[in-house]
Structures are given as C-alpha cells and as structure tokens.
Amino acid sequence: MAEASHGVGGLTYDKSKRSWPNELNIFIALIIIIVIFEILGQVLPYMNGQSFLFDTQDRFNSIFNEARLRIIILQVAIIGIISLGVTQVIISGGIDLSSGPLVGAAAMIVMSFAQTELVNGNPNPKAVFGDWAFDLPVIIPVIVGLCFGAFIGAINGSLIAFTRIPPFIATLGMFLICRGIAQWWTKGQPVSFPTESFAWLGSGMMPVVWFILLAVLCHIALRYTVYGKHTYAIGSNEDAARMSGINVKRHKVLVYMIASMLAAFAAIILSSKNLTAQTGMGQFYELFAIAMAVIGGVSLTGGRGSIIGTVLGAMVFGAIQSGFTYIKLDAFYQLMAMGTIIISAVVLDQWRQQRAASAA
Amino acid sequence: MSDIILETRDLTKHYGGVHALEGADFILKQGEHVAIMGDNGAGKSTFVRQITGVEQRTRGEVIFDGKPVNFAGPLDAREAGIEAVFQTLALADHLDVPDNLFLGREKTKFNWLGPFRFLDYKAMRQDTIDALQKTGVKIPNINNTIERMSGGQRQCVAIARTASFRSKLTIMDEPTAALGVQETAQVENIVRTLKEQGEPLILISHNMRQVFDLVDRIIVFRRGRIVANLNKEETDGQDVVAYITGAKTGAEYEGAA
Ligand SMILES: Nc1ncnc2c1ncn2[C@@H]1O[C@H](COP(=O)(O)OP(=O)(O)OP(=O)(O)O)[C@@H](O)[C@H]1O
Ligand SMILES: [Mg+2]
Numbered sequence: 001m002a003e004a005s006h007g008v009g010g011l012t013y014d015k016s017k018r019s020w021p022n023e024l025n026i027f028i029a030l031i032i033i034i035v036i037f038e039i040l041g042q043v044l045p046y047m048n049g050q051s052f053l054f055d056t057q058d059r060f061n062s063i064f065n066e067a068r069l070r071i072i073i074l075q076v077a078i079i080g081i082i083s084l085g086v087t088q089v090i091i092s093g094g095i096d097l098s099s100g101p102l103v104g105a106a107a108m109i110v111m112s113f114a115q116t117e118l119v120n121g122n123p124n125p126k127a128v129f130g131d132w133a134f135d136l137p138v139i140i141p142v143i144v145g146l147c148f149g150a151f152i153g154a155i156n157g158s159l160i161a162f163t164r165i166p167p168f169i170a171t172l173g174m175f176l177i178c179r180g181i182a183q184w185w186t187k188g189q190p191v192s193f194p195t196e197s198f199a200w201l202g203s204g205m206m207p208v209v210w211f212i213l214l215a216v217l218c219h220i221a222l223r224y225t226v227y228g229k230h231t232y233a234i235g236s237n238e239d240a241a242r243m244s245g246i247n248v249k250r251h252k253v254l255v256y257m258i259a260s261m262l263a264a265f266a267a268i269i270l271s272s273k274n275l276t277a278q279t280g281m282g283q284f285y286e287l288f289a290i291a292m293a294v295i296g297g298v299s300l301t302g303g304r305g306s307i308i309g310t311v312l313g314a315m316v317f318g319a320i321q322s323g324f325t326y327i328k329l330d331a332f333y334q335l336m337a338m339g340t341i342i343i344s345a346v347v348l349d350q351w352r353q354q355r356a357a358s359a360a
Numbered sequence: 361m362s363d364i365i366l367e368t369r370d371l372t373k374h375y376g377g378v379h380a381l382e383g384a385d386f387i388l389k390q391g392e393h394v395a396i397m398g399d400n401g402a403g404k405s406t407f408v409r410q411i412t413g414v415e416q417r418t419r420g421e422v423i424f425d426g427k428p429v430n431f432a433g434p435l436d437a438r439e440a441g442i443e444a445v446f447q448t449l450a451l452a453d454h455l456d457v458p459d460n461l462f463l464g465r466e467k468t469k470f471n472w473l474g475p476f477r478f479l480d481y482k483a484m485r486q487d488t489i490d491a492l493q494k495t496g497v498k499i500p501n502i503n504n505t506i507e508r509m510s511g512g513q514r515q516c517v518a519i520a521r522t523a524s525f526r527s528k529l530t531i532m533d534e535p536t537a538a539l540g541v542q543e544t545a546q547v548e549n550i551v552r553t554l555k556e557q558g559e560p561l562i563l564i565s566h567n568m569r570q571v572f573d574l575v576d577r578i579i580v581f582r583r584g585r586i587v588a589n590l591n592k593e594e595t596d597g598q599d600v601v602a603y604i605t606g607a608k609t610g611a612e613y614e615g616a617a
Contacts, residue, residue: 008492008493008498008499008502225473227475229455232452232459233455233459236455237450240450240452241463242433242435243414244435244464244465245433245439245465246435304454
C-alpha cells in the first residue's frame, strides 16, 4: 500500500501528476531554438532558403546536414567536459571561475610532455625540454595534466573550505594565477608537434566520445553515489550537512578537485585536437561552461541541477552558437546575444524557483 | 557511577558578552527521562549545543557514558551515541525524505568504491516508510523534496531520523512545537517507546501537560542558569511556573540567579 503510493499515513498521492522534470523543459527549448533558426533560414532574404539542420542540398547520405551537426557537437564537447565539473561545483553551492585559464595552463604543460622528436625528419622546432621528454608514452602527459588539475583544484577547494574565502574570490585569483602560469611556462611561445598517440586523443569525433563517457560517469556519481548525495546536501543546506556528520570541508576539496581535473582533461583533448597549445587557450571557457550549466537548470544558489540538464544545456548553447554563425551574425553581436541568453536563463531559473516555492 | 549516562559540571557558554549558559551542573541517569523548561532565551538550546559539540563551550566538563568528552562536532557526538533533534531543523531542502533520514549514514553497496560507493535507495526507502509509520505522520509522497512539505511534516522527518537509529542518549529540542494534535500524540508515543526500551532522553518543551505526561524529572533554566531540579511526583504545574518566572528558586540554587 505504502509501496504503491510512495506515501505514508494514508494520504492519497496521484502518481500521474508527478512534477514535470525540468530536463524536459530544456529539451523543448532546444527544439524550439532549432525550429526558430530553421524558420529564419527560410525567411531571411540573404539565406536563400538554406536549412539549418537538414540536408537540402543533398550533400550527405542522410536527411541531416551532417557537417553542421558535427560542428555543433564538436564545439560543445570540450567546453561541455568542463561544464560537467562546473555543474558539480555549483550544485555544492560554489562557483569555479578558474577553469578557462586552467585549460590554457594545463594545455601548455601537457603539450610539453607530449612532443615528438622529429617533425618531418627535422628536430622539433618547439621543443620545451631536452631529449628525455620526447616521444613519451601517451599516458605520461595525460597523468601530468590530471595531476596539475588535481593540484589546482585542491588549492581552490582548500582555500574555500578552510579559509572561508568566498568561492568567487578564490577562483578569481586562481583565474589570474593560471593565466600567468600559461604565459610563464614557455615565455609565451606556443608548444606544438605532439606524438601520434597523443594526437589521437582529440582527433575526429573523439572529443564527443570523451564528453559522453565522462557525462555518463558524472551522472552516475551525482545520482547514485554517496559523493553525489553529499554534494547536493552541502549545496542545499550546509549546516544540515555538517550536523548530519558529512565532512563538508573534505567534500568541498574533492568537488573542486574533480572539477579542475575535468577542466584539465578538456585541455588535453583540446590541445590534442589542435595539435598545439597556446597561452590564450580556453578564453571565456569558464563563463561558457557556467552558462551551459545554468541554461541546463543548475541553480546558482546550490542544491539543484543535474548532469542530464547540463548536457542538454550544452546542446542548447551549441545550437545557439552555430545558429548565430548560420544566420551570419557578426561575432560581436554573438557575444552580446550570448550574454543576454545567460541572463535570461538565470532570470528564468529564479522565476521557476519562486513558482515552485509558491506551489508548495 | 555507571548508572549515570550524562553529567555536566560547571558547563558555561558565553557569546561575547552574552552569558547564555552559566555553570550548569546536571546529571542524567541511565533510562531516565528529563525535561528542560524555561522561558525563551533561557539557555536551553545553548545547553544542548554544548553537549552535542555543535558549539565549543567556554568552560566546564561534559562526562558521557563514564568518560569526559570533548566533541569536535555533532558527528562525534552521534558516533558516541547521542542522537539530537535540533530546534532549527537540520534538513536539506532539496533532498527527499529517505535522503534526509539517512544523510551522513547512507546505506550503501560496493563500499570499496570509497566516496563513490553506491547508494542503496531501495533499502533506505523501505526503512524510511517503516520509521515514518512509527510517527504516524502523513506524507503523501516520500520522494518529494523537503521544501515541498509542511512544517509539521518536516519536524516529523527530523524526529523519525532520531528515533530510527539506536542510541545511548536522545535529545529533542521542542520536537512538537510545530505539530498538530495527532502528530504530537505520535511523537509522544515515540518518546514512550524510548522509555520502554530504557533509552534516556532529554526533552526540551514549553508544554506543561506534555512534560508531566512523559518525564520523570524537570529541570528549570532561567537566564542561563539552572534554578530548579524537580521530581515530577513532588511538584505541579504552578510550582514549575513559579520557578520559570523567577518567583521561586530551588533551595540548592539560592544565590545563583
Ligand atoms: N550564536 C549566538 N550568538 C549570540 N547570542 C546567542 C547565540 N545563540 C544564542 N544566543 C543567546 O543566548 C541566549 C540563550 O539562547 P537559547 O537559544 O539557548 O534559548 P532557549 O532557552 O533555547 O530559548 P527558546 O525557548 O526560545 O528556544 C539568548 O539570549 C540568545 O539570544
Ligand atoms: Mg531553544
């Protein structure tokens, strides 16, 4: 009886009137956005009736415009990996502004352990270290990158957990430190020419594979493990979490470490995909990653959100971005429009929460 | 000696200049149920917070289960066997009932995974339903988050949490303050069950009828000090009110307040 009704004490509960999952809203928004761009393609005079998503010119063997789909998901995948970590940080009641510069610094460091000795038979012109660092097994740069991420994350987390510096300030400081590290590492020189095995990590559709794989892992961790439950609990009511015996400080350090390791992994994939690392890599990524999470329904006040939402948020983000390119909106307008969309997402989230509160 | 479960000596807490608790000497025997009464701001919750390690005391000693203790936090206290329902409910609003009931002591599978061990949702669900049925509370859907529940329902979740884990000492700070008549009766039943099981209890309450129904002994706080220690048989409501308001002070506490 209780089993069937989910309730105790005999109140009836109508299972068919379950609350509408937020993820569905985002999915609908995604479809609406695609439809809007599709219509714009037909309506705007300079578009000559091109289609946003469909293959109207018969360039591909499927009904979709595969090239555009591929660009959308590729574009989204790398920042998406970062947003998986940012999601966890925000759910725990924090924020991480350092992920973009961390991508830059990690890419520089990782790439210098991934270089190959001979480029077309000539010595590598961009060599950072001596002979010992050439043609190392691919696992070495990957481990170096992840360790660097874990280190930065541990500093972020410890500052926030043990000194009570607000997350915004701590990670803002780390933002500048990481940009500095990226420039200091080679005094601004790009690092290039990785080994073949390293280049494979981010080649073709591999970024998407990593994104999906990591999204599944993060989803499981947040939804089904103690780690996830405590992350939500801390974001929801930190005092309650502490009173319940959760080691809040240690947990926060862990959350920031995971987030920074994901950002470092994104750096590995990005530098592998580009076959080079540059100090300015990852510009705006921290903000785009936060935007994906927020569009995906992760609440900036903590305690609310999901990986599924963030993945959908990433797709919305990618659709909007490539939609703007598709309707040939200039880059500066794109930035302005993107900012507007992020603000709207937060406003919408607040409105949704108020409505949820008054419905209760 | 060993029949004393909790003793405090000269327990004191100052918040800056506020002397919220001053020199509290208190003894609780094994299996005994004691009520703490007193006006708002008398220091009752402060007393509980010092015992359970939520805050660090200014001075004094706490002896629990025969040993002096110095809990660094409520987790330490709970691990030592003290279960507490705090007046400000320690619930996570975005989590549902089973999540809150088991927060910090989840039932898990694959424990070798460390912090990433899996939650045993099914087992926790069933235990939650069993625990809530003891309180008789009406909750239409335990998978709803706490933020969607009434004050009384929240209170019942917090109490069910305390009652469903065996402990050496239970402390309840105004557990029925927000409850309806039926829920109050159910909570009182939980208290009686604890009595039958011989588990000692400290109950903070403003409800005279409830106190006389449930406990063996009444301690009165006034302005941060203990001013009376009364056996239920040797006192009555008017007497207790006299101590609470300051019209009377217990003989052994003369000069204290
Ligand atoms: N964190 C704090 N900082 C400063 N003063 C405090 C703090 N906590 C409590 N106090 C003060 O200590 C005194 C005792 O508070 P306490 O919460 O123990 O009262 P109480 O007896 O539980 O009252 P009530 O019946 O209203 O719950 C009050 O005067 C209160 O203002
Ligand atoms: Mg109180």
